[in-house]
Amino acid sequence: xxxxxxxxxxxxxxxKWLAPACxxxxxxxxxxxxxxxxxVVPQDDYQGGDIMRALFIHVPSAxxxxxxxxxxxxxxxxxxxxxxxxxxxxxxxxxxLGAGYTAMCLATGSIWGKPTWGTWWxxxxxxxxxxxxxxxxxxxxxxxxxAMETRQKAARAGAILAMVGAVNVPLIKFSVDIxxxxxxxxxxxxxxxxxxxxxxxxxxxxxxxxxxxxxxxxTMVLMRAEVWQRRSDxxxxxxxxxx
Amino acid sequence: xSSNALITATGLGAIRGERxxxxxxxxxxxxxxxxxxxxxxxxxxxxxLRILAGLTRPDAGTVETAGAHHWLxxxxxxxxxxxxxxxxxxxxxxxGSDADPVAIATQMGLERPMDxxxxxxxxxxxxxxxxxxxxxxxxxxWLLDEPFTALDSDGRALLTRLIxxxxxxxxxxxxxxxxxxxxxxxxxxAL
Amino acid sequence: xxxxxxxxAAFRQAIGxxxxxxxxxxxxxxxxxxxxxxxxxxIGSEAAQLAAxxxxxxxxxxxxxxxxxxxxxxxxxxxxGTLQLWAQDETPLFLIASAKILAHWLISxxxxxxxxxxxxxxxxxxxxxxxxxxLAYGLGGLAFFLWGGVAGALAxxxxxxxxxxxxxxxxxxxxxxxxxxxxxxTGLEGPNILFLAASTLFALAxxxxxxxxxxxxxxx
Numbered sequence: 184x185x186x187x188x189x190x191x192x193x194x195x196x197x198x199k200w201l202a203p204a205c206x207x208x209x210x211x212x213x214x215x216x217x218x219x220x221x222x223v224v225p226q227d228d229y230q231g232g233d234i235m236r237a238l239f240i241h242v243p244s245a246x247x248x249x250x251x252x253x254x255x256x257x258x259x260x261x262x263x264x265x266x267x268x269x270x271x272x273x274x275x276x277x278x279x280l281g282a283g284y285t286a287m288c289l290a291t292g293s294i295w296g297k298p299t300w301g302t303w304w305x306x307x308x309x310x311x312x313x314x315x316x317x318x319x320x321x322x323x324x325x326x327x328x329x330a331m332e333t334r335q336k337a338a339r340a341g342a343i344l345a346m347v348g349a350v351n352v353p354l355i356k357f358s359v360d361i362x363x364x365x366x367x368x369x370x371x372x373x374x375x376x377x378x379x380x381x382x383x384x385x386x387x388x389x390x391x392x393x394x395x396x397x398x399x400x401x402t403m404v405l406m407r408a409e410v411w412q413r414r415s416d417x418x419x420x421x422x423x424x425x426x
Numbered sequence: 427x428s429s430n431a432l433i434t435a436t437g438l439g440a441i442r443g444e445r446x447x448x449x450x451x452x453x454x455x456x457x458x459x460x461x462x463x464x465x466x467x468x469x470x471x472x473x474x475l476r477i478l479a480g481l482t483r484p485d486a487g488t489v490e491t492a493g494a495h496h497w498l499x500x501x502x503x504x505x506x507x508x509x510x511x512x513x514x515x516x517x518x519x520x521x522g523s524d525a526d527p528v529a530i531a532t533q534m535g536l537e538r539p540m541d542x543x544x545x546x547x548x549x550x551x552x553x554x555x556x557x558x559x560x561x562x563x564x565x566x567x568w569l570l571d572e573p574f575t576a577l578d579s580d581g582r583a584l585l586t587r588l589i590x591x592x593x594x595x596x597x598x599x600x601x602x603x604x605x606x607x608x609x610x611x612x613x614x615x616a617l
Numbered sequence: 618x619x620x621x622x623x624x625x626a627a628f629r630q631a632i633g634x635x636x637x638x639x640x641x642x643x644x645x646x647x648x649x650x651x652x653x654x655x656x657x658x659x660i661g662s663e664a665a666q667l668a669a670x671x672x673x674x675x676x677x678x679x680x681x682x683x684x685x686x687x688x689x690x691x692x693x694x695x696x697x698g699t700l701q702l703w704a705q706d707e708t709p710l711f712l713i714a715s716a717k718i719l720a721h722w723l724i725s726x727x728x729x730x731x732x733x734x735x736x737x738x739x740x741x742x743x744x745x746x747x748x749x750x751x752l753a754y755g756l757g758g759l760a761f762f763l764w765g766g767v768a769g770a771l772a773x774x775x776x777x778x779x780x781x782x783x784x785x786x787x788x789x790x791x792x793x794x795x796x797x798x799x800x801x802x803t804g805l806e807g808p809n810i811l812f813l814a815a816s817t818l819f820a821l822a823x824x825x826x827x828x829x830x831x832x833x834x835x836x837x
Contacts, residue, residue, distance in 0.1 A: 316788050316791060319784065319787065319788045320788050322784065323781075323784045323785045323788065326781055326784055326785075327771060327772070327781065327785060330772070330775045330778065330781055331774070331775075332443075332774065333442060333443040334443060334444075335441070335443075336774075336834060336837070339834045339837075340771055340831065340834055343771065343827055343830045343831050343834065344771060344785065346827075347767060347789075347823065347824075347827040348788070348789075350823055351788070351789055351792075351823075354792045354816060354819060355788065355789075355791050355792055357792070358791060358792035358795040358796060358812070358816075359791065359795070361795065361796075361799075361812070362795045362799075365799070416444045417444050419444070420443070420444035420445055424445065424446075476837075479705055480704075480705055481701060481704055481705060481836055481837065482836075482837050483837065495705075497701070497702075497705055499698055499701055500698075501696070501697055501698030501701070502697070502698055503697060503698035503699045503701065503702045504697060504698075505630070505634055505693070505697055505699060506697070507633065507634060507637035508633075512633075516626055516629070516630055517626075517702075519619075519621075519622055519625070519626045519629075520621060520622065520623040520626035520627070520706070521621050521623070521706075522619045522620045522621030522622065523619065524619055544697075
């Protein structure tokens with residue numbers, strides 16, 4: 184059991200400075216992109232005027248919603264095969280953060296959609312629908328882990344669900360895209376392509392990078408909390424056993 | 427792998443939540459041997475049997491077995507709509523056994539409740555049915571978790587006889603017990 | 618010495634259990650019919666309106682009906698000790714799980730498929746769509762039961778895990794629901810029925826393995 188924590192020691196030493204660094208760098212990049220988006224970039228009816236500036240949060244959070252689920256699945260796989268405890272802690276930490284980013288994506292999409300299309304919610308947008316599915320995948324993962332009796336069972340159940348979900352994600356995305364294309368509704372944001380002018384694209388990409396780094400920092404913070412939690416659980420258990 | 431042991435398990439460890447049930451535990455079962463596991467509730471007797479049965483993966487250590495096993499847990503594995511006849515016939519089919527389910531049920535004293543549904547059987551009758559499974563196919567290792575629970579004195583005598591016969595024929599038995607063993611144990615392990 | 622036939626035995630046991638459950642098979646049917654019947658009361662009985670959403674309502678009802686009895690499929694086996702016996706069998710657990718899910722589908726799912734033209738008529742589904750609808754529901758329903766089985770296996774150790782099962786399974790239902798609904802409209806030509814079949818084949822390949830891993834966890 185000692186060996187299970189050997190890796191975490193190195194992780195704790197590393198994340199002690201790396202986590203704040205990521206948070207700091209990420210925050211700076213995000214701030215830059217938001218500043219660009221809100222004040223500097225020219226307003227344009229390209230995507231519906233002023234409110235399209237929500238794009239600079241909406242699009243990166245959509246990317247992160249998808250990407251973090253794959254990260255969760257990857258961490259689950261690593262844990263399932265090699266049983267590195269840190270991998271399980273990473274998966275457990277990513278889930279609420281991923282859920283938060285999906286919520287942020289849906290919220291900014293709604294906020295942007297209302298003045299533009301007159302409705303708080305648009306069913307026809309493929310991205311919004313995919314992200315909504317991601318939201319339920321994250322929620323299901325967290326609910327399943329919480330329902331398990333022991334920490335080990337929660338890790339195993341979560342890993343199975345994450346891997347099953349991950350192999351389904353391409354199929355889900357494909358089906359949602361087909362469905363959205365059939366209905367050909369107005370898209371919340373048709374801004375993804377290289378057709379987007381550089382004046383928008385650059386701050387967007389910088390923002391996306393910033394969000395990713397920030398997300399990594401947040402994940403490390405949650406993992407550190409998880410390490411501390413498990414250490415205290417062990418100490419409490421030993422005390423109860425009268426060791 | 428020593429060829430003169432039915433089971434050789436070394437360095438077994440089990441953790442439940444944050445509790446260490448046991449660690450660095452060595453268990454071996456020889457031919458003709460009756461091994462009794464003792465220990466208070468929650469000491470890991472059931473977990474150890476489950477590890478030996480392959481149900482639970484140990485957190486440490488390895489298990490080597492020289493033959494197939496029968497496992498009898500706390501629950502009997504009888505569905506609420508299943509009668510003893512149906513239950514034994516089902517597992518006979520599943521395991522490819524030619525044994526006659528009716529004969530086994532009769533041997534276990536279940537002649538009268540043979541066609542009574544599981545939910546209407548008494549605990550002792552369900553236990554006898556589950557024990558009847560052991561007779562369907564010949565497997566050298568018997569792993570029994572508190573097998574005498576709910577059995578009346580006739581039932582206890584019957585199971586004792588079955589255990590004795592099994593070990594005389596070359597098999598081995600590991601039984602987790604609460605009270606006194608109705609049979610003579612070769613060895614005892616305390617958890 | 619007879620040869621072991623565990624998969625067939627598991628299948629028969631599951632059929633027997635579903636059958637003996639009394640109302641077991643009737644529950645999804647009742648739910649299905651009841652949910653479909655609720656729709657005209659809520660949106661009005663205007664024929665055109667119903668026709669527009671009829672097939673969609675059927676898919677929703679089918680998806681939910683397939684979750685109705687999923688909770689007990691594996692939880693009952695876990696509680697009475699049968700699952701522990703299967704887990705120790707030589708046969709790979711995913712085959713046993715497949716047999717159980719298939720049996721469950723035959724008893725609880727196929728009746729729904731057979732019932733869809735009947736319900737469809739009352740919901741003003743165009744006559745020409747009724748047969749493709751049945752085929753689509755047959756293919757799609759099997760996928761629902763497979764993914765539902767994974768969710769049921771994961772939640773087998775959770776008491777009253779019905780809601781959790783729904784939460785876990787519904788995202789996995791989406792491709793089937795989408796392709797299924799499209800198939801009903803475009804019929805047997807067109808790619809949608811093929812996408813639907815592919816989704817179900819995918820479920821057949823992945824779901825039993827996921828369910829088996831979850832069942833091993835449950836008996837641990």
